[in-house]
Structures are given as C-alpha cells and as structure tokens.
Amino acid sequence: MPAPIRKRPTQPFDEFDTLIDLLSEYTDKLNALALSPPVIVPKGKIGPQGILPRLKPIAEDLARFASQQIEFGGLEPLNRLELQLRLAEFEAALEGASRTR
Amino acid sequence: MDNDNSWRIFAWVWERKDEIWGKMQQLYDWFRNRRNDDEERPDILIIGPGGVGKTTLGGFLAQKFDFFTHPPGEYQESLGVETFDLVRGSEQTPVAGLVIPPGQEHRRPSNWNDLFRELTEGKFRGVILLSAWGYHSLGNISYKKHHLFDRTKPQFLESYLSDRRNDEISVLKQLAPHLMACSRKLWVMSLIAKQDLWWTKKEEVRKHYEEGEYGAELRKILSHRGNQQFRHEFVFASLVIGNFVTGMKELLQPNTAGFDHHLCVQSLRRMFETFDSLRNWEA
Numbered sequence A: 001m002p003a004p005i006r007k008r009p010t011q012p013f014d015e016f017d018t019l020i021d022l023l024s025e026y027t028d029k030l031n032a033l034a035l036s037p038p039v040i041v042p043k044g045k046i047g048p049q050g051i052l053p054r055l056k057p058i059a060e061d062l063a064r065f066a067s068q069q070i071e072f073g074g075l076e077p078l079n080r081l082e083l084q085l086r087l088a089e090f091e092a093a094l095e096g097a098s099r100t101r
Numbered sequence B: 001m002d003n004d005n006s007w008r009i010f011a012w013v014w015e016r017k018d019e020i021w022g023k024m025q026q027l028y029d030w031f032r033n034r035r036n037d038d039e040e041r042p043d044i045l046i047i048g049p050g051g052v053g054k055t056t057l058g059g060f061l062a063q064k065f066d067f068f069t070h071p072p073g074e075y076q077e078s079l080g081v082e083t084f085d086l087v088r089g090s091e092q093t094p095v096a097g098l099v100i101p102p103g104q105e106h107r108r109p110s111n112w113n114d115l116f117r118e119l120t121e122g123k124f125r126g127v128i129l130l131s132a133w134g135y136h137s138l139g140n141i142s143y144k145k146h147h148l149f150d151r152t153k154p155q156f157l158e159s160y161l162s163d164r165r166n167d168e169i170s171v172l173k174q175l176a177p178h179l180m181a182c183s184r185k186l187w188v189m190s191l192i193a194k195q196d197l198w199w200t201k202k203e204e205v206r207k208h209y210e211e212g213e214y215g216a217e218l219r220k221i222l223s224h225r226g227n228q229q230f231r232h233e234f235v236f237a238s239l240v241i242g243n244f245v246t247g248m249k250e251l252l253q254p255n256t257a258g259f260d261h262h263l264c265v266q267s268l269r270r271m272f273e274t275f276d277s278l279r280n281w282e283a
Helices: A018-035 A047-074 A077-100 B003-015 B019-034 B053-061 B105-121 B153-181 B195-210 B215-227 B260-280
Strands: B043-047 B081-086 B096-098 B124-131 B186-192 B230-236 B252-255
Touching: A018 B053, A047 A077, A047 B105, A077 B043, A077 B260, B043 B053, B043 B105, B043 B195, B053 B081, B053 B096, B053 B124, B096 B260, B105 B124, B105 B153, B124 B153, B186 B195, B186 B215, B186 B260, B195 B215, B195 B230, B195 B260, B215 B230, B230 B260
Parallel strands: B043 B096, B043 B124, B124 B186, B186 B230
Antiparallel strands: B081 B096
C-alpha cells in the first residue's frame, strides 16, 4: 500500500519538494555506493570508485544549498526540522561513502 | 582602482615584505615551540558564526591562502570541522593545528559540543573568536528569499546586520561557560573582521564590541578567571577586501571607498602584533 501523501502546511519556497526528493534520492544512492564491493572495471568504463569523485562536489553544493535554506530561508518550524533531518542523513551518507571510497 | 594606484599598493607591500614575512615567521616559531619532542602543544580553536571568514583565516595562518596573489573566491560554507596543520619552512612537519568548526546555527550542536568539552579539558591554548559587525556572508540564497526580507534591500541589510550581530553575542555566550571552566591558562582573541565593509563606522563598531554587551560578557569571564589565567585581546582587521555579495552574486553593499590594501595590511600587522603579545603572555 503506498504511503499516504503528506500535505505541507505551506510551500516554503518553490523548490522545497524537489530539494527534499533530491536529498532522499541521493542519500539512498550514497549509502548504496558505500556498501557496494570494489569491482575491477574494464579500461574506459567507470566503476563505483569513479562515481563518487564526480558526485561529491555537486553533493556538497546541494548540502550547502539546503543548509542556507535552514539557516536563513523562511521555513515553518516543521519544514525546517524535516529539512534538517534529510540533510543530516544526506551528509552522513556522503561522509560514509567518502570514507569507504 | 586605476593602474597607478595598484602599482603604488604593490610597491608598498613589496617594500615591506621582509617585515611582514618576519612577523609570519615569529608566529610559526611560536606555534612550533615545544618544550620537548614528546610534548604535543595544544591547538588553537577558531570559532564564530557562519560566514565570518574562519576558513579564510585558517588558510591564511596555515599558509594555504596567499592573500597577496589570490583574491578571495566566493563564499563556500564548510560542512564539517576543518583542521589546518601549521608547518614551517621546508620541514613541512605539522607542529600544531587550527581547529575550525562550522558556524551555522543548525550545525552547532553536532560540531561544537565535543570541542567545548575539549576546551574545558585544556586541549586548546587559545581561541580566536571571529565576528564581522554582522557582515556574515550569505551562501546560495537570494536576500529576497531570506526570512528577514520585507520590502527593500536597505531594509533587509539593516535587519540582517542587526540579527547577525545578535548571533555574534550569542556565540560568545555559548562559549563563555567553557572559557570559565577551562583547566589551563588560556587566551582569547576577538577578531572583528571585514573592516573594509564597516570602516566608516569604526568608532561605533569599537564601542559595540568593547563597551557593549559583548565586552561586558568578556569582562565577566576575566573577572571569573583572573589576569594570570585568562587574557583577552581585540583585533579589528580585514583579511581580504571585497564587496558584500550573496552567493547569488547580488551586491548588498560595496566595500568602503578608500579602504585599500595599505589599510588591509596595516590591520594584519596589528593582528600579528597581538599574536606577539599573546605569545609573550603565554611564555
């Protein structure tokens, strides 16, 4: 059964839902990357080891974007908490992937 | 700035390079001064709200940032605790460290609490508390999306600077109990940065920090710990010269006309002189 759609009290800024979705999606991807075993890839192909260096700078920018919204954006308290939680999970996943890769 | 002026400033800096370099060497000598090889000298904590220039200062002191040739890039919020090793000359052996936690309010509980415990336990020889008269860099957010924006840019800037100054005091208040409880002799340098942005109001700025709530809080710490165990110094400085812009490239305020590299280097010299006096006090 699909999870019920939660309705936010207000739309804090245009990209809020996109930001939450992106953080969740890449938290999962980074966690999976951290757990994936090292593989030998043929020359010219990119294995899991090659993905993180490409993702990391952009992932850090995403974290900074979310952080500035938490710090300064006009968020309702519950939205702020939600974003803080998502960001904490995302940064933990990024740190975990960076440690293992 | 015209070419003539640029050359005059460059010539001024070049003429004084030995003096500036000498001060830097003294600072590194101090950092590396150990009683014996086995003894680890405590680190220096650089703390303050987000966007005041902590990473710039750390990079500058650790020689990772050459402010003569590399003007500052855009503001990049630090996501975790940064450390800079202080090394000297060709040895490149780390001799002491600078520890810089991120300053955003929502990052403080997870990053500051352990450092406060270490501060109390005597892990740090000194603390550099950075403020900027409210001029805290904004990252990737437009001022129009800021919760303090109401109608106009001037209104926003006034509200923002006031709000950030309150946060500077709040940081000092969070730090104060740990400075009081610290188990070792400790110095604190209050470095009020971004002088190029508030240069025309320097007397107001001085009063705000020295005679206002900020100064009162420091006097409480001093009276609790006494002159033998605690030393505090103010430094008003500009680490770099730049306009006050958001991460979205919106100009909030240009830097003060007339605040040139001459004044910037003079302010850095005062900072090194203060380091000198703290070194003498520590000895």
